[in-house]
Amino acid sequence: MIQSQKLKARDYITIGLYTLLIYLVNAIVGMALSPAMFVAMPFLSGVCLFFSSIVYLLMAVKVGKKGAMLLMAAVTGLIYTLMGIVLMLPYFILAGIVGELVLWKGDGSQYRKIKRQSFAYAAYGSLFGVGNFMAIYVMGTGLFEKFNYSSELIKRMIYFAYSPLWMAAGLLFSFVVTLLGCYISSRMLKKHFVKAGYLANY
Amino acid sequence: MNFDVRLQFAMLILCSILVFIVGTTGLSAVAVIAFLFLLSQGLIKQAFKWIIIFFGLLVCSVGLFHAPWSVLNYLNFILLIILRFIPLLMVAASLGVLPTGELVAGLKKLKIPESILLTLTVALRFFPILMDEIKMINDSAYLRGLSVRDWRNWKHPLILFEHMIVPLLMRTLKLVDDLSASASTRGIDAPGEKTSLYQIKFRQFDVVNVILIGLIGASLFL
Numbered sequence: 001m002i003q004s005q006k007l008k009a010r011d012y013i014t015i016g017l018y019t020l021l022i023y024l025v026n027a028i029v030g031m032a033l034s035p036a037m038f039v040a041m042p043f044l045s046g047v048c049l050f051f052s053s054i055v056y057l058l059m060a061v062k063v064g065k066k067g068a069m070l071l072m073a074a075v076t077g078l079i080y081t082l083m084g085i086v087l088m089l090p091y092f093i094l095a096g097i098v099g100e101l102v103l104w105k106g107d108g109s110q111y112r113k114i115k116r117q118s119f120a121y122a123a124y125g126s127l128f129g130v131g132n133f134m135a136i137y138v139m140g141t142g143l144f145e146k147f148n149y150s151s152e153l154i155k156r157m158i159y160f161a162y163s164p165l166w167m168a169a170g171l172l173f174s175f176v177v178t179l180l181g182c183y184i185s186s187r188m189l190k191k192h193f194v195k196a197g198y199l200a201n202y
Numbered sequence: 203m204n205f206d207v208r209l210q211f212a213m214l215i216l217c218s219i220l221v222f223i224v225g226t227t228g229l230s231a232v233a234v235i236a237f238l239f240l241l242s243q244g245l246i247k248q249a250f251k252w253i254i255i256f257f258g259l260l261v262c263s264v265g266l267f268h269a270p271w272s273v274l275n276y277l278n279f280i281l282l283i284i285l286r287f288i289p290l291l292m293v294a295a296s297l298g299v300l301p302t303g304e305l306v307a308g309l310k311k312l313k314i315p316e317s318i319l320l321t322l323t324v325a326l327r328f329f330p331i332l333m334d335e336i337k338m339i340n341d342s343a344y345l346r347g348l349s350v351r352d353w354r355n356w357k358h359p360l361i362l363f364e365h366m367i368v369p370l371l372m373r374t375l376k377l378v379d380d381l382s383a384s385a386s387t388r389g390i391d392a393p394g395e396k397t398s399l400y401q402i403k404f405r406q407f408d409v410v411n412v413i414l415i416g417l418i419g420a421s422l423f424l
Contacts, residue, residue: 007317008391009320009382009385009386009390009391010382010386012321012324013321013324013378013381013382014378014382015321016320016321016322016323016324016328017324017328017332017374017377017378017381018374019321019325020325020326020328020332021332021370021371021374023325024332025367031280034280051363051367054371055367055371062375062378071317071318071321074318075318075322078318078322079325081215081218082214082290082294083218083287083290086215184360188364188368192368193371193372198372198375
């Protein structure tokens with residue numbers, strides 16, 4: 001079956017719904033993990049993406065076209081914008097473009113390959129992890145003081161943000177954990193969705 | 203009667219930026235303005251519900267702020283984040299009652315590309331539906347003893363997650379199919395300019411919203 005490579009209304013609807021679901025999973029896991037912020041803040045978003053990877057893989061394989069990753073990143077950025085962090089929009093678009101670049105090479109069938117999509121999501125994920133600290137770099141700490149964060153936490157956050165070792169470790173950790181999440185997710189997808197006939201062509 | 207969609211969005215974005223930069227007094231002012239915003243559109247029940255929640259939590263957090271124990275301090279930290287989001291939810295609640303057609307027509311006037319527009323509307327629209335689905339799945343999981351409410355299940359977080367996410371994804375697959383079938387029978391893929399039943403124009407009533415936007419901007423100086 002020859003399929004067009006352009007996104008259609010159906011794909012937009014799919015991406016919209018699953019983007020929201022990815023956002024929700026990230027938010028819920030992030031909330032549950034927030035006590036760990038003191039100890040290992042750069043590592044948290046990796047764990048969030050570990051859980052949301054199944055949603056992304058299902059979406060990516062179902063759409064299977066160029067631009068799905070970018071559109072997902074842009075809409076995630078827009079959701080953050082509506083929640084007040086306008087800064088995140090260009091940053092997420094950047095992360096989405098990096099993800100698309102990972103997927104770029106190939107004849108068009110790579111968009112349906114779980115392996116390639118996993119690497120793309122891991123690349124997106126490692127940038128996503130640093131995103132939390134962008135607000136600190138750009139706006140400084142005055143923001144958090146007004147936010148009534150305790151001074152201990154602010155000190156901790158600055159320590160993480162300006163320590164290259166922690167940041168590099170955070171990037172690497174997000175990449176590896178997201179990839180691991182994708183591996184487990186692909187097993188889960190095989191177990192539940194391929195057997196049920198929802199994902200036939202992968 | 204609703205305000206113009208574009209003004210409501212301006213209000214939402216302004217409000218969302220403000221709640222992160224104002225102090226506690228400013229935040230209360232923003233909440234009161236959001237309360238007036240809902241009230242002037244006739245959403246009386248929601249307006250009172252949210253404002254009561256807001257001030258209830260505010261009183262709790264002020265009480266906790268002076269607590270000596272660090273556990274309570276931590277609880278306060280979560281409470282403060284929730285508190286910041288309530289004015290946003292108030293403004294978003296009025297967008298939530300708009301018919302989707304009007305929302306899309308209004309946003310289209312802002313020259314947002316159709317791909318992003320469609321994806322974003324679906325994402326925003328589906329929020330309450332997904333929440334309902336999650337609740338239903340959790341209820342049926344509860345009957346089988348697999349619920350998140352049972353602390354014993356938290357010993358295996360991955361399995362717990364699997365039990366939640368797989369039915370949810372199955373349901374969303376179905377939802378996507380239904381929604382795109384319904385959209386394509388209405389000609390969403392048709393080429394050409396699309397028109398809307400809803401006329402998007404500024405009316406006299408919208409002056410109230412402009413005043414509220416001015417007020418909310420002024421709360422920055424509190």
